[in-house]
Amino acid sequence: MDEKRYNYRITLAYDGTCYSGWQVQPNATSIQAKVEEALKIILRKELRVIGSGRTDAGVHALGQVAHFHCDDILDLHRLLRSLNGLLPNDIRVKDIVPASLDFHAQYSATGKVYHYHLWLEKVHSPFLRHYSYHPYEKINLELLREAAALFVGTHDFTSFANEAHAGSACKDPVRTLSRLDILPEEGGVRLEFEADGFLYKMVRNIVGTLLEVASGKRSIEEIGSIFAAKDRKQAGKAAPPQGLFLVKVHYRE
Secondary structure, eight states: OOOOOEEEEEEEEEOGGGSSBSSOOTTSOOHHHHHHHHHHHHHSSOOOOEESSOOBTTOEEEEEEEEEEESSOOOHHHHHHHHHHHSOTTEEEEEEEEEOTTOOTTTTEEEEEEEEEEEOSSSOOTTSTTTSBOOSSOOOHHHHHHHHGGGOEEEEOGGGOTTTTSHHHHHOOEEEEEEEEEEEETTEEEEEEEESOOOTTHHHHHHHHHHHHHTTSSOTTHHHHHHHHTOGGGSOOOOOGGGEEEEEEEEOO
């Protein structure tokens, strides 16, 4: 008879500045590896922790979700304290809860929310340099909002995806961006993206393209042709990672 297995869902926040991203990589330090190492010390067994998706080097998270299977019933209150006692201070486990065996942090997700922070004042705050991007060019906010509206809706986002011929982008590059709001905040604005899913580097590539339009480097009329081209080379350069935060992952409860 097979041993009974249990599934656990964890929610994490982390400062991605010092890491190669979420996903385990050779010869680099990842958030996933740090969490798996801590679990191994506590539970004395190797467990695979699966995240809702990879965040790149320098990208942060307020609400990354992951899951792991274990053949033990765990004291989750004690595990939460132990994990946060072992993990570096820039990685925190916010919550651990039991999940159904069919719950998968990536494949069960129905949508995600990302925020990208732009610092638009003349001098960048030294305290927020790792958490926002300070463009060199003057940004026209009216043009930024006008261009952002063209991305909302259901589109083929191939032109805004790195590795467009691999992974989920290869299978289906169509995503529905339900909102792209540009909201004022200290020092600049916050771009809030919400969609049923995102392709690899899609948010950063969209932000980079929007900044080219808003700074006058590219015409707003080009956006339609960029979509139609289905060619990453036609879109703008990816915005730097430090302004990007994974805020929330949606699931059917």
